[in-house]
Amino acid sequence: MKLAALLLISVPAFAAVTGTVINRTTGQPQAGATVALNKLGQGGIEMIDQAKSDAQGKFTINTDTSGPIPHLIRTAYDGVTYNHMLPPGSPTSNLTIDVYSSSKQPGSAKVSKHMLLFEPSNGQMLVNESFIYTNDGKTAWNDSDGGTLHFFAPNVSGRIEAKASAPGGMPIGAPVAKTSKPDIYSVDFPVKPGETRFDLTYTVPYTDGSPYEGKVVTKDENTYLIAPNGITLAGDGLSDLGVEPRTQAHIFGVSGGSYKITLTGTEAAPPPAADQTDSSGGPQIEQIMPRVFNQAKLILALAVGILALGFILLYRATPTRS
Numbered sequence: 001m002k003l004a005a006l007l008l009i010s011v012p013a014f015a016a017v018t019g020t021v022i023n024r025t026t027g028q029p030q031a032g033a034t035v036a037l038n039k040l041g042q043g044g045i046e047m048i049d050q051a052k053s054d055a056q057g058k059f060t061i062n063t064d065t066s067g068p069i070p071h072l073i074r075t076a077y078d079g080v081t082y083n084h085m086l087p088p089g090s091p092t093s094n095l096t097i098d099v100y101s102s103s104k105q106p107g108s109a110k111v112s113k114h115m116l117l118f119e120p121s122n123g124q125m126l127v128n129e130s131f132i133y134t135n136d137g138k139t140a141w142n143d144s145d146g147g148t149l150h151f152f153a154p155n156v157s158g159r160i161e162a163k164a165s166a167p168g169g170m171p172i173g174a175p176v177a178k179t180s181k182p183d184i185y186s187v188d189f190p191v192k193p194g195e196t197r198f199d200l201t202y203t204v205p206y207t208d209g210s211p212y213e214g215k216v217v218t219k220d221e222n223t224y225l226i227a228p229n230g231i232t233l234a235g236d237g238l239s240d241l242g243v244e245p246r247t248q249a250h251i252f253g254v255s256g257g258s259y260k261i262t263l264t265g266t267e268a269a270p271p272p273a274a275d276q277t278d279s280s281g282g283p284q285i286e287q288i289m290p291r292v293f294n295q296a297k298l299i300l301a302l303a304v305g306i307l308a309l310g311f312i313l314l315y316r317a318t319p320t321r322s
Contacts, residue, residue, distance in 0.1 A: 015065075017037055017073070018058070020059075020094075021053040030077060032052060035061065049062075072084070073086060078102040100193060104145075110221065111132065111133055114224070119228055120267075135191050141190065147189075149198050150185070151217060155183070157205060164189040164196065166194075216256070216257050224241070228247070228267050229270050230265050235259055236260065237256065
């Protein structure tokens with residue numbers, strides 16, 4: 001008996017990964033969801049074990065997750081996968097995993113921001129295009145046949161790179177397909193409740209000063225065209241929203257479902273920041289600025305911030321009616 005007790009004491013104890021899958025569309029526990037436990041390492045994501053949620057939505061995975069390696073729970077339900085991070089040392093019992101019912105219809109999902117950054121150079125133009133979808137509903141939009149995001153890209157040279165970020169997630173590659181409509185492409189990626197971001201990169205033929213026609217095939221609330229420092233963008237029906245201070249990129253608003261623009265000039269590096277000037281009289285260290293498309297996310301984020309500030313100032317300047 002003493003030997004058996006000593007053996008039990010010497011065996012390292014570990015807590016199983018347990019929890020309940022909740023369908024936030026219905027507000028009820030969800031049966032039949034596939035819950036997979038993965039570990040994250042240098043080789044990427046490796047699945048360890050998986051289980052199905054029972055009639056009460058409960059699941060148990062008898063695996064030791066102790067140690068310095070982070071783990072990831074991936075739960076698949078109704079054609080959509082949901083991620084739940086388990087950092088080292090975090091609780092692994094009585095977890096709550098949220099899922100949603102999905103639909104092929106957009107429901108409450110809509111484009112809240114649509115931004116295009118143009119970079120013409122040497123007979124071609126690099127286009128960085130971003131969409132931010134806001135889904136205020138309780139249903140995930142998932143259409144694996146027709147895709148969720150649709151966009152216009154005329155005469156694309158090479159392939160289109162697409163990355164998508166689920167609410168609270170990191171950007172991952174997303175498949176792009178050409179639709180039956182001319183120059184219209186689709187991206188297969190679910191739009192879950194919350195904010196989903198799509199980032200596209202592609203190249204089109206372009207001659208300096210020639211017209212470029214674009215279409216807005218999604219029902220956007222706000223569409224913005226952005227020209228980097230040194231490039232002049234002109235067109236009818238555009239709203240001049242000013243220059244982003246740090247990168248000197250020029251921002252224009254678009255209304256309607258199409259636009260026709262011309263771009264001229266040569267892309268220039270943004271001016272150096274004030275704190276880069278050395279007043280000591282000694283040799284200065286010159287920082288080599290990357291191309292603007294490497295700063296696309298920064299430009300787009302700052303652009304949205306400038307617009308938000310403008311709206312706030314406009315609201316404050318409007319007289320209050322009793």
